[in-house]
Each structure stands twice: as C-alpha cells, then as structure tokens.
Amino acid sequence: MGFRPQLELTVLTGFLGSGKTTFLRRVLDSGRSAGVAVVVNELAETGLDQEVVSGSCDACLVIAGGCACCDRREELLGTLRRLLDDHERGVFGGLRGVVIETSGLADPAPIAMAIATDPVLRHHFEPAAIIAVVDGLACAEQLERYPEVKRQAETADRIVISKTDLANGGRIAELKRALSTINPAASIESTQSGTRSLFGQSQVPRATSRANTAVAVQHQHTQAACLSLMFEKPLDWVAFGVWLSMLLHAHGQELLRVKGIIEASGLGAVAINAVQHLIYPPEHLGGRYGTNQARLVFITRDLEPQSIARSLRAFQRVA
Amino acid sequence: MCLLCGDLVGEPHWTERSVQGGQIGSFAGESNRRQARFRRTRILNRVLRVNNLSVHEDLSGTNYILGNGKGSQEVVQHLGQIWPAADRLAGKRLDPLDARLLAALETGDC
Numbered sequence: 001m002g003f004r005p006q007l008e009l010t011v012l013t014g015f016l017g018s019g020k021t022t023f024l025r026r027v028l029d030s031g032r033s034a035g036v037a038v039v040v041n042e043l044a045e046t047g048l049d050q051e052v053v054s055g056s057c058d059a060c061l062v063i064a065g066g067c068a069c070c071d072r073r074e075e076l077l078g079t080l081r082r083l084l085d086d087h088e089r090g091v092f093g094g095l096r097g098v099v100i101e102t103s104g105l106a107d108p109a110p111i112a113m114a115i116a117t118d119p120v121l122r123h124h125f126e127p128a129a130i131i132a133v134v135d136g137l138a139c140a141e142q143l144e145r146y147p148e149v150k151r152q153a154e155t156a157d158r159i160v161i162s163k164t165d166l167a168n169g170g171r172i173a174e175l176k177r178a179l180s181t182i183n184p185a186a187s188i189e190s191t192q193s194g195t196r197s198l199f200g201q202s203q204v205p206r207a208t209s210r211a212n213t214a215v216a217v218q219h220q221h222t223q224a225a226c227l228s229l230m231f232e233k234p235l236d237w238v239a240f241g242v243w244l245s246m247l248l249h250a251h252g253q254e255l256l257r258v259k260g261i262i263e264a265s266g267l268g269a270v271a272i273n274a275v276q277h278l279i280y281p282p283e284h285l286g287g288r289y290g291t292n293q294a295r296l297v298f299i300t301r302d303l304e305p306q307s308i309a310r311s312l313r314a315f316q317r318v319a
Numbered sequence: 320m321c322l323l324c325g326d327l328v329g330e331p332h333w334t335e336r337s338v339q340g341g342q343i344g345s346f347a348g349e350s351n352r353r354q355a356r357f358r359r360t361r362i363l364n365r366v367l368r369v370n371n372l373s374v375h376e377d378l379s380g381t382n383y384i385l386g387n388g389k390g391s392q393e394v395v396q397h398l399g400q401i402w403p404a405a406d407r408l409a410g411k412r413l414d415p416l417d418a419r420l421l422a423a424l425e426t427g428d429c
Contacts, residue, residue, distance in 0.1 A: 238358045241334030241398065242366065246415040249402035281333050307416040314424040315415070318365050319358075 007087065008097030008199040009125040011111050014133030015142055015149045016104030019162030021053060023133050023191055024101060027198055028056035035096035036198065037061070037087075039079055041068040043103040053101075058092045059083070069106040073114050076100070077121065084124055097199050098125070105148050108132070109155045109256075113278040127273070127280040129199065132156035136163040136190070140175055143182070153179055154256045154299055155275055156186045164190040184226055185259040185297045227298040227305035229260075229312070236319035237264035243315035244272075244279070247308070252277030254303040260296035261285070272296065332397035334359075353380050363401070368429045369420045370409045374401070 014020040028036060037059040043066065054060035061079050066072035080098065087095045102108060112128040115121050132152040135142065139161070142149040153159055159179050164172050176188050240262065248255065258274040269285040298308055335355070356376060360383070363374045371388045383401060386392040387408040395404050405413050414420070423429040 238334075238355050239362050242359060242362050243415060245332075245334060245398040246366070246402055246413065250412055250414045251416070279333055281336065304416075307421075311415045311421055314421045315362070315366075318362055318424050318427075 006124050007084075007095065007126070009115065009128040010097065010099045010198050011102060011108045011128045011130045012099050012133070012198075013102040013106055013108040013130060013152045013156070014104065014162075015135065015139075015146060015152065018104070018133045018135040018139075019191065020101055020104075020133045023160055023162060024099065024198075025053050025056050026191070028053065035092070035094045037083055037092065037095055037098045039063065039076065039083070039098065039100045041072065041076070041101060041103045041106065043067060043105065057099075058095060059086075067103045067106050068100070069102065069108070069110045073110065076111065077114060077118055080115065080118075080121055080125075084121070099198055100128075107148070107151050107155070109151075109275045109278075112155075112275055116278055116280065129158070130156045131158045131160060131198070132186075133160045133162055133191075134175075134179065136161045136167045136172055136175065140171070140178060143178065150182060151256075153182050153186075156183060159183065159186045159188045161188065161190045164192050181226070183257070183299060184228065185257055185299065225300050225303070225305050227300065227308055229296045229298075229309060231263065231294050231296075234263040234265040236316055237267050237270070239315050239319035240264065240312075243312055244274075247311070248274060248277055248279060251300075251303055254301050255298065256301055257299040258296070261294055262296055263294040269294070332399050334398050356380055359398075365424065365429050366415075366420065367405060367413075369417075369423050370405070370411075370413055372405055372408055 012020055012024060014023075024038065028038075036057045038053050038057045039061045040053065040063070042062065042064040061083065063072050063075050063079060066075075068076040083098060086092060100111060102111065108130045112130060115125060116127055132155075134149070134153060139149065143153070161172060161175060161179075167175075172190070179186070179188055244258070248258075253276060255274070255276060258272060258279075261269050261271050264270045267284060271283040271285060273280045273282075298305065300308070335352070360374055360376050363383075367374055367385075373386055375384045375386075376382075377384060377394070382394050382396055384392055384394055385401060385404050385408060391408055393404040393408065395401050402413065
C-alpha cells in the first residue's frame with residue numbers, strides 16, 4: 001500500500017536583512033503560488049514579517065521570541081501539526097504547500113531534519129526544499145564574517161540573490177562564482193530573473209569533472225570542501241547503501257550535503273539527497289539515467305574529500 | 320506486528336525500499352529482498368570483521384544479530400540500527416574512512 005504526501009514544504013532562509021520576506025511576498029503576489037500557508041519565525045518577541053505576508057497567503061502563523069532551528073523547534077512542529085489538522089478539516093480549502101520563513105540566524109538543516117524525522121509530519125509533507133536568499137550587496141562580506149550565511153548557502157537547494165538591481169553586474173557575477181564554489185549542488189538565480197516558484201527542488205547537481213568511481217575535487221575552502229564524483233559504470237546498490245549509511249552515521253556532522261543521481265546496477269537511476277545525518281528516501285527514478293550523467297556531489301567540512309572517494313571505491317570492490 | 324512471528328515490523332530502511340512516483344514499497348518480490356539481505360550481510364561482515372565484529376541474519380530474515388568476540392550480541396532491524404550497535408559492541412566509533420579498514424577492503428584481507 002502506498003500514499004503520497006499531501007503538502008509540499010519549503011524552508012525559506014536567509015541572513016538578517018537579506019530580503020527573504022520581500023522575495024516571499026513577491027512570489028505570493030505573482031499568483032503562481034496559490035494555496036500556500038506561511039509559518040514565520042522571528043527571533044524577536046514581536047515581528048513585522050507576518051504583517052507583510054499575511055495578506056498574500058492562505059494562512060500566516062508566527063513563532064516569535066526564538067529560533068525554530070534550536071530552542072523553538074518543538075513549537076514549530078506543533079504549529080505544523082495544527083496546520084495539518086486545519087488542512088484536513090478543510091479550513092483552508094485547497095492548500096498546496098507550506099513555507100517556513102526562518103529567522104535570519106537559523107540553520108535550515110535541523111529544521112528540515114526535525115520535520116523529516118517527526119513520526120506524523122514526515123508522512124504528510126514532501127521533503128523540504130531549502131531556498132536561501134542572499135543579499136546581492138552585502139553577501140560577499142557576510143560570507144567572510146558570519147558563519148550563519150555560509151551555512152545557509154551550503155545547505156540550500158536554491159540560492160536566490162536579492163538586490164541585484166542595486167549592485168553592479170561584475171559584483172553579482174563574482175558573488176555567483178563564490179556561491180557556486182560553496183555549494184555547486186544548488187541552482188543560483190536572482191530575484192529579478194528567477195522562476196519565482198516556491199516549491200520543487202532541483203535533483204541534479206552541476207558537476208564538471210569525470211572520474212571512474214573516483215574523485216574530482218572541485219573546490220577547497222578554508223573549512224568546506226566540495227567533491228564531485230562521476231561514474232563510468234553502475235554502482236552496486238547494496239554496497240552503496242552499506243557505505244553511505246555508515247558514512248552518514250560516522251561523519252554526518254561534517255557532511256553538509258550529499259546530493260546527486262547515481263546509476264544503480266539493476267535498478268536504474270536513483271536520486272540521492274542527504275543533509276548531515278539525515279537522508280531523504282532515495283527516489284528510484286526508473287529507466288536509465290545514463291552513467292555519463294550520473295554524478296554525486298559532497299559538500300564537506302573538516303573532512304578529507306579524497307578519502308570519501310577512496311572509501312566508496314573500496315566498498316564497491318567487495319560488492 | 321507480524322501476526323505469525325510476533326516481531327515488531329518497522330518502516331523499511333531507505334536501503335531496503337523502492338520509491339517510485341510517490342508509492343513506497345519494498346523491493347519487488349520476497350526473493351529479491353532476501354537476496355539483497357544476504358549480499359548486505361556478506362558485505363557487512365567484511366567491514367565488521369576488521370573490528371572483530373560479525374553479523375548474521377535471523378531465520379525469518381527480518382532482523383540482524385550483531386556480535387563481538389566477547390559474546391555480546393544485539394538484535395537490530397536495519398542498517399540505521401546496525402552502526403550505533405556496532406559502535407557499542409566495538410567500544411569505539413566505526414569509521415568508513417579508516418585507513419586500516421580501507422586497506423583491508425582493497426587487498427581483500429578481510
């Protein structure tokens with residue numbers, strides 16, 4: 001027996017003043033996101049964001065006076081359960097999805113993990129896509145000064161650059177390069193030219209290097225490093241499962257993101273998506289995706305990327 | 320709970336299930352599932368042996384029995400439970416990046 005989760009879920013994050021609420025209101029007002037409920041998280045006891053977006057969505061709920069990624073996580077889960085109850089009683093009519101607008105200092109990964117591991121919510125919400133809004137004027141400096149900004153960019157599926165009309169083109173191009181270095185798995189767009197969609201997440205990361213179950217280290221940062229793997233032959237799914245489950249258990253804290261599509265021997269294409277210790281149920285896409293397109297991206301912190309590639313090769317050898 | 324054997328049956332681990340078009344189920348067919356479990360156990364044993372641990376399937380093919388060389392055992396259902404149990408039985412965190420483990424896997428010395 002199977003079922004389909006009822007509601008799509010997006011975690012909208014971004015540093016203080018990055019333009020999250022403006023982006024959200026614009027998308028809601030564009031009419032392309034009908035049937036959306038918004039949960040706004042404010043660090044302060046009172047906030048203004050809910051006033052800005054409440055007129056543009058079907059429901060707007062507020063969690064104030066703390067951060068939903070840490071001290072207000074239980075309150076967030078309770079709010080989502082109440083929202084779900086109201087949805088099932090037909091209070092909202094045709095609700096399609098929920099957007100959680102985080103506080104400016106939030107780490108989106110624990111929020112996505114809390115929902116994906118909640119015994120009730122995980123059956124009713126699609127795995128959360130993470131959209132990070134970054135400030136086109138100040139992000140380059142913020143990336144250096146505030147680890148929260150980097151964390152938000154590292155864990156995002158989509159990065160939206162705001163205020164591009166105020167910054168010159170060269171600066172934006174430089175910022176895009178920096179962001180794609182930090183998170184090559186994310187799509188990067190601007191608020192001016194973006195799709196303005198709140199739901200859905202990109203499945204296929206971009207990668208430029210090829211290796212035979214081996215390694216192509218694209219970028220090295222002071223703390224974060226990125227590894228892109230491409231495969232010339234299908235992977236053994238059983239050995240891959242043993243390896244990835246062990247890797248996530250032992251090094252979940254250092255694995256900021258694992259994302260991609262692999263060609264599994266006998267099973268076809270499988271989409272992989274993990275954030276730290278949490279892995280979303282891999283989606284068996286069916287049919288052949290093509291080994292020339294299969295790729296897996298790891299964003300790591302304080303972890304040697306070469307050892308990951310060696311380890312995967314070694315586990316595949318014993319399959 | 321299984322009405323025949325009384326085992327508590329949890330949700331399938333991500334390594335043991337197939338999700339297509341939103342439909343969640345185990346791999347098609349019991350024989351495929353048992354075959355995958357057999358292969359998983361064989362691979363696990365090669366990894367665990369380096370740390371003086373071993374794993375066996377139970378008769379019903381629903382649990383794994385993990386043990387160390389001192390006679391301690393734990394019954395677990397899937398890979399998500401195997402690694403924390405293996406850490407407890409080994410008295411240390413098992414690491415898939417451990418050079419000694421990788422060397423043993425690469426040379427077939429396990």
